[in-house]
Amino acid sequence: MFILVALVLAVLPLILRNNYQVSVLVFIGIFTILTVGLSLLMGYAGQVSLGHAVFYGMGGYGAGILVLRAGLPAWAAIPCAAMITGLIAYVIGIPLLRLKGNYLAMATLGLNIIFFLIATNETALTGGPNGLQGYGKLTIGPLIFKSDRQFYYLVWTVALVVLALSLNIVNSRVGRALRAIHGSEVAAETLGVDTARFKVQVLVLSAIYASLAGSLYAFWIGIVSPGDFSVNFSTELVVMVAIGGLASVWGAIFGAAAVIMLTELLRNFLPRLLGSTSGELQIVTFGVILMLIMIFLPEGLTSGIVNRLRARSMRRQENKT
Amino acid sequence: MAPILELRDLSKTFGGIIAVDDVSFDVQPGEILAVIGPNGAGKTTLFNLISGLYPPAHGDLIFNGRSLTGLKPNRRAELGLARTFQNLHMFENMTVLENVMVGRQQRAPYGLVPAALRFPHVLRTEKRLRAEALTLLERIGLAGRADEPIGNLPFGQQRMVQIVRALAGEPCLILLDEPAAGLTRSEIGALDDLIRDMAKQGITVLIVEHDVPLVMGLAQRVVVLNFGQKIADGNPEDIQRNPEVIAAYLGEKRSLPSLDENKVSLVSENPQPLLKVNDLSAYYGPLCVLDHINLQVAQGEIVAVIGANGAGKTTFLNTLVGLLKPRTGSIRFDDQDITGWATETVVAAGVSLVPERRQIFSTLSVRDNLLLGAYMQRRRSRAELEDDLGYIFDQFPILKSRARQPAGTLSGGEQQMLAVGRGLMSRPRLLMVDEPSVGLAPILIGEIMRVLAELREHGTTILLNEQNAQAALEVADRAYVFENGRLVLEGSAAELCCDERVQRVYLGGG
Numbered sequence: 001m002f003i004l005v006a007l008v009l010a011v012l013p014l015i016l017r018n019n020y021q022v023s024v025l026v027f028i029g030i031f032t033i034l035t036v037g038l039s040l041l042m043g044y045a046g047q048v049s050l051g052h053a054v055f056y057g058m059g060g061y062g063a064g065i066l067v068l069r070a071g072l073p074a075w076a077a078i079p080c081a082a083m084i085t086g087l088i089a090y091v092i093g094i095p096l097l098r099l100k101g102n103y104l105a106m107a108t109l110g111l112n113i114i115f116f117l118i119a120t121n122e123t124a125l126t127g128g129p130n131g132l133q134g135y136g137k138l139t140i141g142p143l144i145f146k147s148d149r150q151f152y153y154l155v156w157t158v159a160l161v162v163l164a165l166s167l168n169i170v171n172s173r174v175g176r177a178l179r180a181i182h183g184s185e186v187a188a189e190t191l192g193v194d195t196a197r198f199k200v201q202v203l204v205l206s207a208i209y210a211s212l213a214g215s216l217y218a219f220w221i222g223i224v225s226p227g228d229f230s231v232n233f234s235t236e237l238v239v240m241v242a243i244g245g246l247a248s249v250w251g252a253i254f255g256a257a258a259v260i261m262l263t264e265l266l267r268n269f270l271p272r273l274l275g276s277t278s279g280e281l282q283i284v285t286f287g288v289i290l291m292l293i294m295i296f297l298p299e300g301l302t303s304g305i306v307n308r309l310r311a312r313s314m315r316r317q318e319n320k321t
Numbered sequence: 322m323a324p325i326l327e328l329r330d331l332s333k334t335f336g337g338i339i340a341v342d343d344v345s346f347d348v349q350p351g352e353i354l355a356v357i358g359p360n361g362a363g364k365t366t367l368f369n370l371i372s373g374l375y376p377p378a379h380g381d382l383i384f385n386g387r388s389l390t391g392l393k394p395n396r397r398a399e400l401g402l403a404r405t406f407q408n409l410h411m412f413e414n415m416t417v418l419e420n421v422m423v424g425r426q427q428r429a430p431y432g433l434v435p436a437a438l439r440f441p442h443v444l445r446t447e448k449r450l451r452a453e454a455l456t457l458l459e460r461i462g463l464a465g466r467a468d469e470p471i472g473n474l475p476f477g478q479q480r481m482v483q484i485v486r487a488l489a490g491e492p493c494l495i496l497l498d499e500p501a502a503g504l505t506r507s508e509i510g511a512l513d514d515l516i517r518d519m520a521k522q523g524i525t526v527l528i529v530e531h532d533v534p535l536v537m538g539l540a541q542r543v544v545v546l547n548f549g550q551k552i553a554d555g556n557p558e559d560i561q562r563n564p565e566v567i568a569a570y571l572g573e574k575r576s577l578p579s580l581d582e583n584k585v586s587l588v589s590e591n592p593q594p595l596l597k598v599n600d601l602s603a604y605y606g607p608l609c610v611l612d613h614i615n616l617q618v619a620q621g622e623i624v625a626v627i628g629a630n631g632a633g634k635t636t637f638l639n640t641l642v643g644l645l646k647p648r649t650g651s652i653r654f655d656d657q658d659i660t661g662w663a664t665e666t667v668v669a670a671g672v673s674l675v676p677e678r679r680q681i682f683s684t685l686s687v688r689d690n691l692l693l694g695a696y697m698q699r700r701r702s703r704a705e706l707e708d709d710l711g712y713i714f715d716q717f718p719i720l721k722s723r724a725r726q727p728a729g730t731l732s733g734g735e736q737q738m739l740a741v742g743r744g745l746m747s748r749p750r751l752l753m754v755d756e757p758s759v760g761l762a763p764i765l766i767g768e769i770m771r772v773l774a775e776l777r778e779h780g781t782t783i784l785l786n787e788q789n790a791q792a793a794l795e796v797a798d799r800a801y802v803f804e805n806g807r808l809v810l811e812g813s814a815a816e817l818c819c820d821e822r823v824q825r826v827y828l829g830g831g
Contacts, residue, residue: 183412
């Protein structure tokens with residue numbers, strides 16, 4: 001499965017002639033890095049985060065600040081920003097992850113609001129409401145990343161590495177420990193699972209993923225502003241993970257792809273269909289489709305469809321016998 | 322031999338309530354030690370203290386010679402202390418095998434980075450873990466269902482998987498919290514075998530169980546808790562004869578002589594039955610929880626249903642009010658067949674249930690709690706409601722003085738009064754009270770029973786579920802004794818009061 005997906009992704013830009021389509025795929029790649037991490041944290045370990053945009057923003061702003069204010073080369077700024085983000089996640093995570101359920105959700109939401117305020121008001125560091133720009137060209141050794149196609153390969157390489165690491169984790173002792181925390185934290189503890197440690201670990205890992213995604217986004221677009229990292233963005237990520245099917249790494253990719261493509265489709269087709277260009281209509285239609293998916297496929301798109309196909313083939317076999 | 326676990330003056334308080342009070346005892350290596358006690362005695366709290374889910378108020382735990390103070394539950398598990406839970410706590414999002422593998426994984430430590438990069442030893446360890454977990458499942462005959470989601474298994478098998486999951490970490494001491502709760506007779510047999518097997522392997526077993534006859538056959542030593550205090554410690558035979566233990570389970574003898582004359586007269590005036598239960602059976606899935614029960618309550622009587630925790634008393638009341646559908650039999654109330662009626666219809670017909678553990682709305686005021694009791698009577702006028710409130714306040718003067726207070730600030734005894742008062746607000750013809758004495762001190766139990774006797778004098782018919790047999794028999798006219806969902810004894814309160822067989826139902830033995 002993994003190799004097949006990697007091959008398809010490698011060939012895809014050669015088939016697509018349209019730059020717009022490639023840029024949509026770059027977006028999907030960036031969101032994949034984010035949703036895979038959030039799926040580990042939320043779907044597997046059961047720790048709801050409504051503030052994941054914070055770590056994404058730390059990557060976006062962090063890389064820029066390191067380049068512009070500290071003079072680091074771009075290729076070094078990205079991993080440095082990721083490490084700093086991981087460290088911050090570790091320090092925040094220790095007190096934060098003592099909270100459970102709704103309280104954790106509220107606290108992460110609060111974190112996102114604080115981040116938004118800092119990004120807006122610390123003008124000297126972040127450029128304030130106008131945003132931070134002047135990222136320059138991203139070069140790694142002899143490689144220069146400038147066009148959408150070049151970014152496509154960079155982003156998806158990172159995404160596939162993130163995907164491979166995450167799949168390995170999920171199918172291991174650590175993945176079982178995370179799911180055990182989700183299933184019953186008390187039982188997990190009494191069976192010797194160090195729940196506090198695993199929860200912080202998975203938060204740090206998903207924060208590092210998010211930071212990488214944020215840095216890549218910043219270098220690709222060339223400017224970041226506070227609005228890119230709002231609470232809205234965090235909830236959108238949660239929606240993607242839920243659509244994909246919470247506890248599924250593959251689902252995280254399909255969730256990201258489904259939501260982004262749906263948004264793009266609605267943006268292109270709805271005005272043609274109805275002759276209006278009003279944005280509200282897109283949002284309403286998008287909402288209705290999301291509701292329908294959650295009503296009819298509550299396990300998410302991937303597991304929902306897989307389960308349904310499996311049930312159908314089983315019924316067919318029963319009919320034969 | 323040095324004890325494997327020593328409890329030294331262990332205490333735990335919740336708010337002002339002392340749940341575990343200076344408990345000390347030793348657990349010897351290789352023994353099966355049972356901790357018993359009536360509902361609310363602090364048994365599960367004691368287990369939570371030992372496994373580290375709660376910090377103690379004071380006191381110490383010595384496990385294999387080292388103090389456990391300050392160690393988190395997972396560190397205690399690594400030292401060889403395992404436990405199970407009464408309400409399963411299975412990992413519902415995993416297969417049967419994965420559940421067991423989680424229990425085993427402290428024996429295969431590797432971290433996040435090796436897992437993410439899939440080092441060669443990770444794959445070898447995973448393979449070994451799978452094989453070991455499968456061997457454990459073979460022991461309880463479930464290897465064939467290893468890859469099914471845990472939720473596919475029936476309750477009894479999940480219970481066995483839960484025990485195996487705890488054994489997977491190779492503990493030297495295992496705490497079993499109510500392992501027999503909800504199991505069928507044959508499943509209890511398999512459980513009995515598994516526990517004996519564990520003990521034979523040298524694992525020390527500490528077991529909390531409300532099915533006292535079961536543990537009396539299994540345990541070498543029994544510790545009895547009551548109101549958080551250790552009241553007895555000895556071999557099963559001595560415990561069964563210990564007067565303090567008998568008093569803890571059956572209640573202490575008190576006398577309310579002033580009430581005795583009224584009992585007979587009220588019943589004889591109204592001989593027709595208000596409630597008539599015929600051949601009633603009910604099941605939880607395949608588990609028979611009520612087995613062909615026949616019972617009657619006459620107008621003006623107090624009838625008690627007594628029996629140990631888990632005998633089916635609460636299930637019986639729930640079936641009467643339609644919360645559980647009966648499989649056989651009929652319920653007649655006031656010459657109407659109410660079998661299978663919805664709960665609100667039964668309540669509208671004049672039955673009121675005061676549930677176990679009060680179930681008051683703790684954030685609402687005392688007055689609002691009472692008014693909610695009249696919720697079904699929407700057509701009643703404001704003046705009538707005030708009349709009813711007045712009647713309740715006359716009966717329970719303490720509630721009147723606390724009318725504006727949030728109900729959560731009342732003491733346990735006052736909350737029970739409130740629950741009874743709320744039950745009376747619907748002006749029931751039959752008041753059913755479920756376990757009013759649970760968690761109350763003896764003096765308060767006496768107070769509650771006095772109130773029930775007074776209500777009966779005002780013409781309320783009462784069906785009283787009570788674990789505390791002595792207290793119930795003092796106010797009741799007649800009583801029925803339940804054991805494992807069956808009706809095993811019935812008679813007048815006076816007869817049952819001195820019947821030795823009642824004691825056997827609670828504590829087992831000859």
